[in-house]
Amino acid sequence: MDKKIKISVKDLNLYFGSFQALKHITMDIPEHEVTALIGPSGCGKSTFVKTLNRMNDLVDGVKITGEVNYNGINLLDRNTDVVALRKEIGMVFQKPNPFPKSIYDNIAYGPRVHGIHDKKRLDEIVERSLKHAALWDEVSDRLHESALRLSGGQQQRLCIARLLAVGPDVLLMDEPCSALDPIATAKIEDLIWELKQEYTIIIVTHNMQQAARVSQSTAFFLLGEMIEYSPTVDLFERPKDSRTEDYVTGKFG
Amino acid sequence: MDRRKRNEMIAYGLLWASGVSALVILIWVLAYIFVGGIPVISWQFLTTWPAGWGHTGGGIYPTIIATIQVTIISLLIAAPLSIGGAIYLTEYTKESLLRKVIRQGAEILAGIPSIILGLFGFLFFVIALKEYTGGWSILSGGLTLAFMILPISLRVSEEALKTVPLELREGGLGLGASKWQMIRTLVVPTALPGIITGIILGMGRAIGETAAILLTVGGAINIATSLQDPARPMTLNLYDVLTEYRDTTAAYGTAVILVIAILVITFVTDMLMNRYTRNLKGL
Numbered sequence: 040m041d042k043k044i045k046i047s048v049k050d051l052n053l054y055f056g057s058f059q060a061l062k063h064i065t066m067d068i069p070e071h072e073v074t075a076l077i078g079p080s081g082c083g084k085s086t087f088v089k090t091l092n093r094m095n096d097l098v099d100g101v102k103i104t105g106e107v108n109y110n111g112i113n114l115l116d117r118n119t120d121v122v123a124l125r126k127e128i129g130m131v132f133q134k135p136n137p138f139p140k141s142i143y144d145n146i147a148y149g150p151r152v153h154g155i156h157d158k159k160r161l162d163e164i165v166e167r168s169l170k171h172a173a174l175w176d177e178v179s180d181r182l183h184e185s186a187l188r189l190s191g192g193q194q195q196r197l198c199i200a201r202l203l204a205v206g207p208d209v210l211l212m213d214e215p216c217s218a219l220d221p222i223a224t225a226k227i228e229d230l231i232w233e234l235k236q237e238y239t240i241i242i243v244t245h246n247m248q249q250a251a252r253v254s255q256s257t258a259f260f261l262l263g264e265m266i267e268y269s270p271t272v273d274l275f276e277r278p279k280d281s282r283t284e285d286y287v288t289g290k291f292g
Numbered sequence: 293m294d295r296r297k298r299n300e301m302i303a304y305g306l307l308w309a310s311g312v313s314a315l316v317i318l319i320w321v322l323a324y325i326f327v328g329g330i331p332v333i334s335w336q337f338l339t340t341w342p343a344g345w346g347h348t349g350g351g352i353y354p355t356i357i358a359t360i361q362v363t364i365i366s367l368l369i370a371a372p373l374s375i376g377g378a379i380y381l382t383e384y385t386k387e388s389l390l391r392k393v394i395r396q397g398a399e400i401l402a403g404i405p406s407i408i409l410g411l412f413g414f415l416f417f418v419i420a421l422k423e424y425t426g427g428w429s430i431l432s433g434g435l436t437l438a439f440m441i442l443p444i445s446l447r448v449s450e451e452a453l454k455t456v457p458l459e460l461r462e463g464g465l466g467l468g469a470s471k472w473q474m475i476r477t478l479v480v481p482t483a484l485p486g487i488i489t490g491i492i493l494g495m496g497r498a499i500g501e502t503a504a505i506l507l508t509v510g511g512a513i514n515i516a517t518s519l520q521d522p523a524r525p526m527t528l529n530l531y532d533v534l535t536e537y538r539d540t541t542a543a544y545g546t547a548v549i550l551v552i553a554i555l556v557i558t559f560v561t562d563m564l565m566n567r568y569t570r571n572l573k574g575l
Binding site: 094123124129134137149153198 | 462466468469470482
């Protein structure tokens with residue numbers, strides 16, 4: 040099987056001060072697939088994902104070693120244009136964080152920040168992104184209302200649409216459904232399934248059933264280490280490591 | 293009656309009286325001023341010049357202009373400095389020694405008695421920089437007042453910026469905004485109600501300031517046509533008219549105008565900020 044690799048992580052270590060949060064992570068993330076990261080709380084999966092778009096830069100006292108290769112460059116390099124990187128690798132957070140602006144202005148924010156001001160183009164981008172995120176039908180008649188009036192599930196789809204509007208390559212999703220009800224969750228999972236055709240998606244999730252439903256490959260993290268990384272079906276049905284087995288069978292969680 | 297119950301009622305009574313006393317004092321002071329001052333107010337009073345012996349008769353028109361001029365000058369200097377300073381402190385520095393020192397310094401500056409700042413203004417702006425400020429002038433007054441407004445506005449703006457949630461900033465940066473873009477388009481607009489409140493608080497202080505004005509603006513009864521001209525703001529006029537000539541009419545009138553100005557500013561700001569905050573919350 041010849042999979043094209045989108046992101047190649049080599050011996051990644053991350054320290055918060057003296058605490059080592061990520062230990063020798065090495066993994067290749069394939070293109071146009073959904074890769075799920077599972078593991079108990081505090082095991083480092085969110086930290087790992089935030090490293091991929093350099094959001095850990097926002098935290099004081101972080102030290103990172105190793106390589107994360109993307110499009111031929113090591114994005115951990117000091118000289119990497121982080122602003123441009125985040126246009127390519129975008130992130131959706133656990134709690135939807137719409138800006139206190141209109142729905143339209145939320146989606147148009149990214150393109151505007153990157154220099155697009157032509158109204159027709161923006162209109163086009165807004166419509167396209169909202170359709171792509173399966174939200175257009177619900178909001179097309181009230182684009183100028185505040186985004187804060189949307190329901191939780193709609194807000195999260197808005198955040199995804201907002202991301203799609205800047206035309207990224209990779210979507211990082213940090214427990215995107217944990218604040219949503221089951222119906223909204225199902226809608227987002229359907230969306231993820233659709234989106235993987237065009238994007239590469241990495242999703243952190245607490246919910247093993249979700250990982251089983253949406254991903255092609257799954258990585259199990261524990262205490263900062265990546266214990267096992269295999270095609271999803273294999274990881275759940277024939278885990279190689281006993282710790283993985285204990286986790287997926289619910290012995291601890 | 294049970295002794296404990298009686299003590300309970302006495303305690304409650306005393307506490308109630310203390311609580312109400314603030315309101316009572318406010319009403320008492322306002323009543324005094326309004327009862328003495330409202331009869332004095334007339335269109336004429338507001339638009340004509342002082343006249344008569346000791347300039348205590350006539351109107352207070354030039355003093356109104358002077359107050360407005362000095363306030364505007366002080367805001368033009370203090371507002372950008374306090375907003376810029378607040379943005380620098382919250383967005384570009386970590387919680388470090390420098391930040392603590394700056395904050396403490398601002399707090400100390402806020403506590404310096406206004407007469408001392410007035411003295412500084414006199415020695416520095418009026419005397420030492422006479423060539424540039426024109427000596428006694430609205431510019432000297434404006435600069436000195438700016439020093440007074442700065443610590444308050446800085447502190448309030450800083451607090452307003454700090455309350456902007458991290459998720460908002462993460463959202464902006466996550467979409468590829470640069471730090472300054474994120475600050476300019478997301479953080480500052482969200483913190484704006486708080487920032488403007490800080491500026492308004494400063495403005496209130498500027499309008500009501502007397503000691504510093506006394507020592508820097510000069511007191512000449514005229515309308516300043518350049519930054520270097522002296523003038524007589526309302527507070528100075530009130531002080532002068534009362535102490536030199538013991539005339540209470542113009543004093544009452546000026547006091548009423550000042551109080552009304554502060555009340556109007558407070559209400560309008562409250563209303564604007566309520567509306568803005570509701571917009572932010574999507575209501």
